[in-house]
Amino acid sequence: MPLLDKKIAIVTGASSGLGRAIALRYAEEGAAVVIADIIEDPIEGGDTTLACIRAAGGRGMFAKTDISSWSDVDALITNTVAEFGRLDVMVNNAAVYTSTNLLGTSPEQWRRVIDVNVTGFFYCCKRAVMQFVEQEPVGETRGRIINISSQHGMVACPGDFPYGVSKGAVVQMTRQIAVDHADELIVCNAIAPGKIITGKPGVANNPDALDYSRRRTPWPRLGEPRDVAGAAVFLASDMASYVTGVNLMVDGGWMAG
Structure with a gap:
């Protein structure tokens, strides 16, 4: 049986990059996936995430969403539950x-x-928690949150002060939610990617930055979106019911060095 059979998932920023990889993998594992993003076309080019999911026989929908807007987020989850029955x-x-x-x-x-x-x-x-507490548990949980943090939530992000500070906040947010809502059978974890090669534009993919990351990462290759997607499948599955409040490193050993 697929690991996420009959689960309903929302992935924000799922048109491109890590979010796209997570959404596609979730669909492969049997989940219905809502792709929430401000644009539908992937920055890498090619078919949309939703088109890929449907071409493979999966279920999903696209929801144009700016997560910095409460009304957009409220509509996203309201419409997801209206379409699929729960989250x-x-x-x-x-x-x-x-x-x-x-x-x-x-x-x-x-x-x-x-x-x-x-x-x-x-x-x-x-x-999401507002929705979770209103629905009956499936197995041991009412719902799961997975926050994509970063290794730069634990160590400085050289040259990007706002990003590093924001990711540190995400790590603490994850812990708070996990502790405060455990009694309500809500699981909350984070995934902290190291250097992952995506189509993201800018300094992250310039040759000097990539060379530094290769030298800094113990594992003999840099990360790929599929590495983060695999961790996201595990944390979304029933295998991880007793794992909560964790910031899971997916970094090829970077932080261990």
């Missing part, structure tokens, strides 16, 4: 960055990163 897994992945240090960060840049990466995650977690 089992909320994956908070959508995020923005500025590649600016403290002095180079404008108030507008700071506000935008915090609005999406912290307040947006807060909105998604809050609205």
